[in-house]
Amino acid sequence: MSFAYxxxxxxLMGINDVAVSSGSACTxxxxxxxxxxxxLGVGEDLAHTSIRFGIGRFNxxxxxxxxxxxxxxxxxxxxxxxxxxxxxxxxxxLKSVHWATEA
Amino acid sequence: xxxxxKVIDHYNNPRNVGSLPKEDRNVGxxxxxxxxxxxxxxLQIKVNEESGLIEDAKFKTFGxxxxxxxxxxxxxxxxxxxxxxxxxxxxxxxVKELSLPPVKIHCSVLAEDAIKAAVTDxxxxxxDGEKF
Numbered sequence: 001m002s003f004a005y006x007x008x009x010x011x012l013m014g015i016n017d018v019a020v021s022s023g024s025a026c027t028x029x030x031x032x033x034x035x036x037x038x039x040l041g042v043g044e045d046l047a048h049t050s051i052r053f054g055i056g057r058f059n060x061x062x063x064x065x066x067x068x069x070x071x072x073x074x075x076x077x078x079x080x081x082x083x084x085x086x087x088x089x090x091x092x093x094l095k096s097v098h099w100a101t102e103a
Numbered sequence: 104x105x106x107x108x109k110v111i112d113h114y115n116n117p118r119n120v121g122s123l124p125k126e127d128r129n130v131g132x133x134x135x136x137x138x139x140x141x142x143x144x145x146l147q148i149k150v151n152e153e154s155g156l157i158e159d160a161k162f163k164t165f166g167x168x169x170x171x172x173x174x175x176x177x178x179x180x181x182x183x184x185x186x187x188x189x190x191x192x193x194x195x196x197x198v199k200e201l202s203l204p205p206v207k208i209h210c211s212v213l214a215e216d217a218i219k220a221a222v223t224d225x226x227x228x229x230x231d232g233e234k235f
Contacts, residue, residue, distance in 0.1 A: 007141055009167035013106070013114055033141065045138035081120055081171065083145035083163040084138060099137035100220075 002042070002050045003071075005085035006078045011051055014074030018067050021052045045094070106168055107202035113172035118179050121161040123147040131225025133217040142166035142210065144174045146217035148181060148189070150225055157181050157189060162217075169207040173197050173214035186222050 003011060008022030033047030042050070051071075055064070079085040084094060106114070122145075123130045130149050136142040143166065149159040160178040164171045176197055181189040194211035197203070203211055 005165060007166050007170075009141075010114070010171060013111075013168045043139075048138065048141040081117060081163055082165045083134065083143055084165045086122065086145075086163060094138060099139070099143075100135055 001053065002046045003075050004046065004049055005082045005088060006049055006075050008048060008050055010078055011049075011071070011074055014078065015067070015070045018070060020054070020067075022050065109201050110168055110172040110203070113175040113201075114168040117162075117171055117175040119159075119161050119175065119182075120163065122163065123149055123159065123161050128228055129225075131221040131223070131228070133220025133222075133224060135216045135220055136166070136213050138165065142170045142213055144170065144213050144217045146174060146177060146214075146221050148218075148221045148225060150186070155185055157184050157186070166210065166213075167207070169201065169203055170210040170213065172201050173203070173210045174217060176200060177214040177218055181218060186225070189218055190222055192218055 012020060012022055033044055034050065037047045037050055038044065053067070087094060087097070123132075125132045125147070127149070129152060130147055133144075133146045135144050135146075142164075144162065144164045146162045147160065148157045150156070151158040160181045162174040162178045164174045177192070180192055180196075192215060194208070194215040197211035197214055198208055201211075
């Protein structure tokens with residue numbers, strides 16, 4: 001799942017009592033966004049905001065509710081910290097911005 | 104990945120989060136990084152007209168915990184400094200303070216770039232006749 005305007009690793013750090021991963025299993029150890037998501041047509045920007053949730057047969061509904069609650073809490077907090085969220089709220093099209101990519 | 108206590112502290116209690124009015128003549132805004140690279144930092148400084156000191160600084164960052172910590176620390180460090188002193192802050196100072204691992208050094212580079220971009224923006228607003 002992707003959470004626009006919130007970088008995946010910072011979200012992981014906020015829900016550190018839950019075992020999840022940013023990106024696909026193939027790329028979880030790397031800082032690069034998942035090539036699996038990219039192959040699925042997800043843009044690089046959104047690929048940086050993705051989290052992989054794994055659910056098994058021993059998970060309970062309560063656990064799912066708990067994780068959902070934690071994710072909502074942290075996403076809200078990190079969006080308040082996100083310049084992209086602020087720009088999007090101002091109506092700026094992030095795709096039209098000329099980003100100063102690393103020199 | 105193991106984060107240092109200082110990175111975790113800045114992540115949990117980021118300093119100087121927010122925005123200053125970017126049209127204000129005394130405010131300089133730096134926006135660096137790109138969403139496609141996974142890091143975007145916005146750092147703003149407010150320069151006191153009389154003293155030439157940075158009297159306020161704010162940031163917002165999209166990025167990992169180390170990027171958030173680097174920019175949070177940068178705002179703490181520039182406050183109360185002259186522009187020359189702020190420009191002297193090196194990314195290696197941030198790496199040292201936050202004990203950033205090699206894969207996170209780019210976060211500190213981005214924070215240094217953000218300070219420089221904010222100062223450049225402020226200078227551009229003042230025109231050429233300014234003395235600071």
